[in-house]
Amino acid sequence: MKSLRKFIFIIPLLLVCTVVWGCQSGSDGDDGGVQPSKKGTLRIGSYNVYYCKSNTGTPAYTDQNTQNVATVIDALDYDILSVQELDSGFVDRQNKRYLLADIASKTKKKYRYIYGPAHEFGTASVGVGVLVNADLKVLSTKKVALPGEEKRALLMVEFEDFWFIATHYDLIDANRVESSKIVMQEIKKINKPVYLAGDLNINNTTNEAYNILAQSFVPVTPLTYNDGKVKNTIDYVLYSDNGTGNKPVFKGSKIETEMKLGGKLVLSQVSDHPPIWVNIEK
Template sequence: MGKSLCVCILLLSVCNLLAAEPEGFRLMTYNIHHAEGMDGRLDCERIARVLLSKSPYCVAVQEIDSATARVEGLDILQKIAGNMKMFPVFSATMPYLGGKYGIGLLCKEKPIAVHHVPLPGREEVRMLLIAEFERFCIGCTHFSLTQEDRKLSVERIRGSLKIFQKPFFLMGDMNMQPDDSEADLLSRDFICLSGLDVKTFPADSPTDCIDYIWGDKKYKDKYNVLETEVVIDTVVSDHRPVYVRLSVE
């Protein structure tokens, strides 16, 4: 095989990382309530089915138990990843009931690096989990219930953004409303791709918009939103999953 042909194949492979599928680059965020549904049932397989319905490249997942008594010792993220055939990245935020509790990412590709950035949270430890890929980064977070902590978290995320010279997508349960001051602060560096007028919580009759997908404003000319959706499911978790499909240059 000639050298120029090898270079062309390599370039095509890199481009395909962002355009994960011909239909677009698909992202989701889902607070899974430690895999316990509104019916009180623990079920990882139905979570996987909800997510697979959108064929995501990456999913940000919040409220994950790992080997806790509450989930009978299961590694919840690993279990869902196995059902979806995706790569799991877990970030433990605190010990809980004999195991760990935290946030995570499910990715079609293995990241080249993973970063854990502690965030303020007076009621529990909070975290920004970053999966770094060749041409972009994806962050997952679950903000504090306290507004002051959320504002400080946004400032810390804005600081982290300066480290990566590539598009950054931020997803998660942010416990803030679109008209909160911390949302305005975040919008200085990010564009809300999922929409500010959608309701995601509680799942059975949503009244609040607290789950979001954001895109790095510096690279806004590199991608366009093709489709957004709050997936209608009233049982699997107490939140509804949020989905965005992008075209990427």
């Protein structure tokens, strides 16, 4: 295994995405069935995978639990996915596994993976990642440190028509506020639209950390769970035209809470977070 102190990425192939105006908010079906990505769209999203240890009350770092996460990702047919709560190099977790690579190896769809270690423990680390459809082209990548009791990071990935930023904010409010300020500073350095996707640990839209982002970003995934049982969310995909005037057409979005996966696999037992997605018209 290569040194985990280095930012690890793999460069994919070609991205074709044309961004135009229009926005449809809310869910894309609520019958519990898997909503496939629509033809002519790009599906992006976010999933906190809980270190692939399951949400059954009996955590375990097993191949089966990693496979379960991969099954969810395959079912939702993502093109670009922000992945949080990843680890690499821990002796007690399947002998120094590289979790993002393990997830990618178990999906049926071919993904390239980009890992951004945020907090290091000797030669091991935890961090965030991005899975990218192998047919899409990555132009550049950048990692930016964020504050946290456990260090956090922005993992920035440039595509032809936009930047995609994966992140996982800290639990402390002051650190979230500072993180949002850093996001705003970073997007001023680039001249493309931006998607910010991840677990922001922000459960309402009236606090300072969210309001800082709202100076430029708008939510393109629902702000409440679709099943009506939970009235807020901490997992987001936000969009900023970043001064370009580009206004994409969003063809449905959802926070999956009761997705049927077949067999005995129950979505709520795979992770303690639901996967979220939005379709963007190409």
